[in-house]
Amino acid sequence: MDINKKNFLSFIKINCNKKYFKPIFTGLVLLLVTCILLISDSISFLTEPTLYRPDFSKTPQVEYYDLNDYKGDKEGWRANDRVVFCVPLRDAAVHLPRFFNLLSKMSYPHNQIDLTFLVSDSKDNTLGVLKDELNNLQQNKDKSKRFGSIEIYEKDFGQVIGQSFSDRHGFAAQGPRRKLMARARNWLGSVALKPYHSWVYWRDVDVEILPDTILEDLIHHDKDVIVPNVWRPLPDWLGNIQPYDLNSWKESDGGLQLADSLNEDAVIVEGYPEYATWRPHLAYMRDPSGDPEVEVELDGIGGVSIMAKAKVFRAGSHYPAFSFKKHAETEAFGKLSRTMGFSVVGLPNYVVWHIYEPSSDDLKHMEWMAEEEERINEENKIKEFYERTWEVGFEDMRASWEKDFHNILKNVDHTKLQDNNKLKFSVDWDDTDADYQEPVPQDTNANGNDGSFEDYKQDMDEIIAEQEKKKQDLLN
Amino acid sequence: MARVNPKNVLIKIVLPIFTLFLLLSVFISRSNIESVNNGQSVTKHRWAHEDESSFYFPFSKKFSMPKYIYKKKTKNWLFFQNKQEDLIPQSHIAHYDLNTLQSSSDAAVNKEQVLILTPMQTFHIEYWNNILQLSYPRELIELGFIIPRNKNGDKTLKALEAEIKKTQTDKKESRFKKITILRQESEEDSFNALDEKDRHSLAVQKERRSKMALSRNQLLFSTIGPYTSWVLWLDSDIIETPTSLLQDMTFHNKPIIAANVYQRYYNEESKKDDIRPYDFNNWAESPVGLELASKMADDEIIVEGYAELATYRPLMAHFYEPNGSPSSTMNLDGVGGGCTLVKAEVHRDGAMFPTFPFYHLIETEGFAKMAKRLGYEVMGLPNYLVYHYNE
Numbered sequence: 001m002d003i004n005k006k007n008f009l010s011f012i013k014i015n016c017n018k019k020y021f022k023p024i025f026t027g028l029v030l031l032l033v034t035c036i037l038l039i040s041d042s043i044s045f046l047t048e049p050t051l052y053r054p055d056f057s058k059t060p061q062v063e064y065y066d067l068n069d070y071k072g073d074k075e076g077w078r079a080n081d082r083v084v085f086c087v088p089l090r091d092a093a094v095h096l097p098r099f100f101n102l103l104s105k106m107s108y109p110h111n112q113i114d115l116t117f118l119v120s121d122s123k124d125n126t127l128g129v130l131k132d133e134l135n136n137l138q139q140n141k142d143k144s145k146r147f148g149s150i151e152i153y154e155k156d157f158g159q160v161i162g163q164s165f166s167d168r169h170g171f172a173a174q175g176p177r178r179k180l181m182a183r184a185r186n187w188l189g190s191v192a193l194k195p196y197h198s199w200v201y202w203r204d205v206d207v208e209i210l211p212d213t214i215l216e217d218l219i220h221h222d223k224d225v226i227v228p229n230v231w232r233p234l235p236d237w238l239g240n241i242q243p244y245d246l247n248s249w250k251e252s253d254g255g256l257q258l259a260d261s262l263n264e265d266a267v268i269v270e271g272y273p274e275y276a277t278w279r280p281h282l283a284y285m286r287d288p289s290g291d292p293e294v295e296v297e298l299d300g301i302g303g304v305s306i307m308a309k310a311k312v313f314r315a316g317s318h319y320p321a322f323s324f325k326k327h328a329e330t331e332a333f334g335k336l337s338r339t340m341g342f343s344v345v346g347l348p349n350y351v352v353w354h355i356y357e358p359s360s361d362d363l364k365h366m367e368w369m370a371e372e373e374e375r376i377n378e379e380n381k382i383k384e385f386y387e388r389t390w391e392v393g394f395e396d397m398r399a400s401w402e403k404d405f406h407n408i409l410k411n412v413d414h415t416k417l418q419d420n421n422k423l424k425f426s427v428d429w430d431d432t433d434a435d436y437q438e439p440v441p442q443d444t445n446a447n448g449n450d451g452s453f454e455d456y457k458q459d460m461d462e463i464i465a466e467q468e469k470k471k472q473d474l475l476n
Numbered sequence: 477m478a479r480v481n482p483k484n485v486l487i488k489i490v491l492p493i494f495t496l497f498l499l500l501s502v503f504i505s506r507s508n509i510e511s512v513n514n515g516q517s518v519t520k521h522r523w524a525h526e527d528e529s530s531f532y533f534p535f536s537k538k539f540s541m542p543k544y545i546y547k548k549k550t551k552n553w554l555f556f557q558n559k560q561e562d563l564i565p566q567s568h569i570a571h572y573d574l575n576t577l578q579s580s581s582d583a584a585v586n587k588e589q590v591l592i593l594t595p596m597q598t599f600h601i602e603y604w605n606n607i608l609q610l611s612y613p614r615e616l617i618e619l620g621f622i623i624p625r626n627k628n629g630d631k632t633l634k635a636l637e638a639e640i641k642k643t644q645t646d647k648k649e650s651r652f653k654k655i656t657i658l659r660q661e662s663e664e665d666s667f668n669a670l671d672e673k674d675r676h677s678l679a680v681q682k683e684r685r686s687k688m689a690l691s692r693n694q695l696l697f698s699t700i701g702p703y704t705s706w707v708l709w710l711d712s713d714i715i716e717t718p719t720s721l722l723q724d725m726t727f728h729n730k731p732i733i734a735a736n737v738y739q740r741y742y743n744e745e746s747k748k749d750d751i752r753p754y755d756f757n758n759w760a761e762s763p764v765g766l767e768l769a770s771k772m773a774d775d776e777i778i779v780e781g782y783a784e785l786a787t788y789r790p791l792m793a794h795f796y797e798p799n800g801s802p803s804s805t806m807n808l809d810g811v812g813g814g815c816t817l818v819k820a821e822v823h824r825d826g827a828m829f830p831t832f833p834f835y836h837l838i839e840t841e842g843f844a845k846m847a848k849r850l851g852y853e854v855m856g857l858p859n860y861l862v863y864h865y866n867e
Contacts, residue, residue, distance in 0.1 A: 051659070052630040054637040059644045061654045067661040067694065068625065078549040109546070134569050153702065155574035186826040187574065195658060195698040211534045216544050233532070292535030311661060316693030316828035322849040339832050351534050 065195035072198040072309040074222035077108050081198035082148065083215060084114045084310070087205055088184050093124040095205045095355070100133040102207065104145065108215040114148040116192035120184050121156045155187050175267035175328065182321035182329040185303070193313055200313055202306040208233065210305070210352040217350065218307035221293075224342035225308045225334070227301045229286050232354040243283030244354040246270040247302030247331050248346050254278035259326040267328045270300070285348035292350040299338055300331035305352050312342050403460055407467070572702040579705040579819045583726035584612055588705035589653065590722055591820070593620045594712050595667060595691045597628065599635040600865055602715035608643070612722035614652050620699035622658040622691045624666035629659070656699045660691060667691045681779050682838065689829035689839040692813065696823060704820045709813045709840075713865035716740075717815065724860065725817040728805060731852035732822060732844065734758050736796055737814035739864040753793030754864040756780040757812030757841055758856050762789040769836040777833045779841075780810075795858035808856040809848070810841035815862045818847075825850050 056062040073079035087099075106113075115134075119127050130152065138146050157180055185202070193200060199219060210228075211217060218226050230245035247270055249255075255277035259268060268275050285296060303319075317340055320332040327335055334344050358366060535541070580586050590612060594603075607619070621636065623629045636657070644651050660666060667687040692709070700707065706726060710717075714737070718724060725733055737755035742748075757780055765787035768778060778785055795806060818827075827850055830842035837845050844854045 051625065052633055054633055054657070056637075056640075056657075059641050061651060062640055062644055062657070063655070064657045064659075065698070066659040067698075068659065071661055073549075075545075075549065077544065077546060080548070107544075131569065131571075138569070150569045151702075152569065152571045153574050154572070183825050187824045190697055190700050190824050191572075191574075191702050193697055195656065209532050211541075213541065213544065217534075217541055220542065220544070228534075289536040289538055291539050292541060293539070314694045314697050315690055316697070316831060318826045318828060321826050322846070349535055353532055 063195070067195065067311070067314070070196055070198045071311055072219075072222075074220055076199055076219050077112065077216060080112065081219075082112050082114060082196055083108065083199040083201055084116060084192050084194070084197045086116050086118075086185075086188050086192050086200060086202050088118045088120070088181070088188055089122065089126050089130065089205055090120050090184075091122050091124050091126060092205045093122075093126045093129045096126070096129045096133055098355075099205045099207070100137060102210065104137060104140075105212045106215060107212045110145050110147050112148065113215075114150070114192075114194075114197070116151045116153070116188060118153045118155060118184060118188035120154070121158070127152070127154070151192065153188060153191060155184070157183055174269040174272070175265075175323075178267055178269065178328040178331075179321045179323075182319040182332070185319040185329065186321060189313055189318060193310060197310045200308045200310050202303060202308075204304045204354075206355045206357070207304065208353040208355040214305070214352070215307070217292075218305075218347075221295065221345065221347075223295070223345040224312050225301065225306065225337050225344045226295075226347065227282070227298070227304075227306050227345075228347050228350045228352045229282055230302060230304045230352050230354050231283065231286070232356050234356055243281070243286070245302035245304050246281050246283055247300055248282035248298055248334075249277075249279040249300050249331075250282075250297065251299040252277060252279040262326050265323045266326055267323050268326045268331075270331070282346040282348055285346075286351065287349055290349040292347065294347065294349050295345045296348050298344050298346045299334055300327060301334035301344060301346065303330035303333075304354060306330070306333075308337075309342075312337055312340075315340060315342075317342065400460070403464060407460075407464065574702060577703070577705060577820070579726070579729070579821065581727050581729035583706065584616070584723055587613075587616060588726070589616050589618060589701075589703045590706045590708055590726075591618045591620060591699060591701075591704045592708045592710055593692070593695050593699065594622075594710050595688065595695060596621045596623055596632055596636065596712040597667060598712065599632045599639075600713060600715055601635075601639070602865065603712055604636075604639050606715055606717055607710075609719050610717075610721055611719045614650060617652050617722075618654045618656070618699065618701070618704070619652055620656045620658070620695050622660060622695040624691075625660040625663045626666050629666070633657070633659075658695060658698055660694070665690055682777050682833075685777075685779070685839040686831045688813075689831040689842070692829045692839070693831070696828065700820060700823060707818045707820055707823055709816045709818065711814050711864075714815050714862050715865045716863035718860075718862075721815075721862070722817075724802075725857070728803070728855065728857070730805075730855045731819045732811060732847055732854045733805070733817050734792070734808065734811040734854075734856045735815040735817075735860045735862045736792055736856070736858050737812065737864050738793075738796070738861045739866055741866055751861070751863070753791075753796065755812040755814045756791050756793055757810055757814075758792035758808055759787075759789040759810045760792075760807060761809040762787055764788040772836050775833055776836060777838045778836050779838075792856040792858050795856075796861065797859055800859040802857065802860045804857070804859055805855045806858055808854045809844060810837065811844045811854060811856070813840040814864065816840070819852075822847050822850070822852050825852075827852070 051066070053066070054064050056064050070081075073081055076083065089096075092099075103115075117130060119130065134150055134152075138150070140146050189200070199215075201215060201218075214228075218228065227248055229248075230243075232242055232244040234240055234242050249270060255268070258275060258277055262268070268277065270277065270279065270281070279300075282296060282298060282302075308317075317333065317337045319329045320336060321328065324332040325335050325339075337344050578586065579588055583590070592607070610617070623633050623636070640655055640657075644655065665687055667684065667690075696707070706722075708722065708725070717735070721735075725735065736753075736758070738751045739754040740749060740751055743750035759780060765778065768785065768787060772778070778787060780787065780789065780791065789810075792806060792808060827843060827847040829839050830837070830846065832838070834842040835845050847854060
């Protein structure tokens, strides 16, 4: 044995010493690695169930899609996943420039995004502005910054409710309004979704600011339906910031009880005192210094920014335009998706900022503030004018008055001195010749006195000093 | 004095020290609680936005989102198989006015497009020939098929492909406007995973109908386009219809209208060819049906044609009168998917095929209920017959 072992070792040693060993060895290793890669690749290739794929490339007007290719990768931007970007618009011309600014800055590969818009019941020039913005966008010199296909749909639903903030957010208006908006969303979603889409992203046009990586940030969670938290900035007199979207919530016992007590067509809407559901809202779960990756399971969701796998909509989930479990539109979409077995998730610490639109109370307050400001401005102007006329019209005698004042009052308060019997008034009643002589006219210029304040002051100072002296003498 | 009792040492020295240590440890742990916020008390806690001097941040700077890599993924290391090349951005911007879209009783004259949708488990050549003999202009017809992801589906697909190629490479006038074929996402979704006998047993109905509903929805929401005015749901085993099927059914101008599905068979008793009712999903609601539903658990469904669930609903299949007018209509509450024409707006409004118990109804029957919830009426044509394939 020992000899054998020795021989073996020495054999290795000999081999090691050979100068060919190194290149041969590395060669072998490389060969092995390639072999392993080849085999593993071909195994994965072969074990995949081989499905028949028809070839319709030469047949006109026929398309074949394997839905398995479009189920949505959690790194969709790397896997050529196409995202369909759905935007419902109504009287949104003012918001469009901001929206397109955010859109053009997105980091998701633009040519993998298809844009779809639904313009409905618009009285302003939404369509015109939209087309201009889109033309601008698609004429970008950098071709990689251009978007995929773009579709604009027009459909009017006839609208009963006004579009101002308070019209839209009043309690009575909610049910019919939500059902109408749900119809609009469904009309858009059903035509926008093509078989080759993997993700559907719904976005309201009135978002103030959000991260450029919004699509990646939502997609990489790999959930069926996912929404960020939505807050809005406020003017300082209202407290700076506020949770905006209260439609993202988790169901509560109170909510279920309330739902049971309502009739079939009723629609519960969150954030109104009439319907106290005691549901935990995603908006209030925010910790400004918390981890943005935290996920919370939700039952109802808001529509400001929804990322969903296309298969959710393909499976039939949509924005119910009827009362589904006492909800409609996006909130019901959350409930419906949950019912159909999809995951519905919210990100409490990841925030998208909605624009601030003042309510009619806010508008009243703002009007008052504007009036107040104007009033103060007017007042200040008048004050300034008065001050100027004062300066021009009146000489400032305040400094001399200080002295005069002293002198004038000097002899007024007799009481103190009389009480102490220290001072006796004596009046000289005798007439002298001097009294009847004309006073010698004084040449004011002789002693350089030109009647100016300085001279006057000098004179006065002398007089005052004299009088002070006399007074002191008397007191002593 | 010289001898120290170890017990005394324990009691007099070790025990007090230990107690002191315990007390201290309690206080120390208390003070630890207060120093959670970086040693600051809660009252001195600063909000993130105060530190970051802006409200406009999606999350705190303390955390960062993952760095994304944008290099394209390939499915395989050696066999580069990108599933799809980048579509080159189109410079044109498509604009569709859905307000001008209409569905009227004069569909063919008004050039209204019809989308015929068929979830196809097996391909019957008779089905295809029946489609070909429809007299509605083909440039107004789009077809959509969804095929299960299994071996059986492969067979169906091959047969369908051959026929489609024949038609679509023919002269231009005889081509359909567009044909879309979808393959289901996964094998579990396959709607024909059961053999013919199981297919109609009550226990498996719910699951089967749920998968059927899923495939219908997948088909519908992938193919409905901006020009679609009507959607005709035609099962793959409907092999005989009148040639003017589309004109006849659109003529009624109803949101949802179902034809009566019958089956031809050889009657052993009378020794001659006969017809018998086939599809029992077209029905009007009955008080018994409603009462049954009210007593059910939320996840249970009612299906027609089972003795266990006697609903006493009036079934359209039984309202056929051989001498009656084919255009007579009746109100329905549930429909089947055999041959049902739907205005596209009903689907666009959101009416889909529930894959879950919706008012204890599922698939096409649930669809009828959902359409009713959206305010549409559901009608049937008891005397207008189409024929089902006879296994």
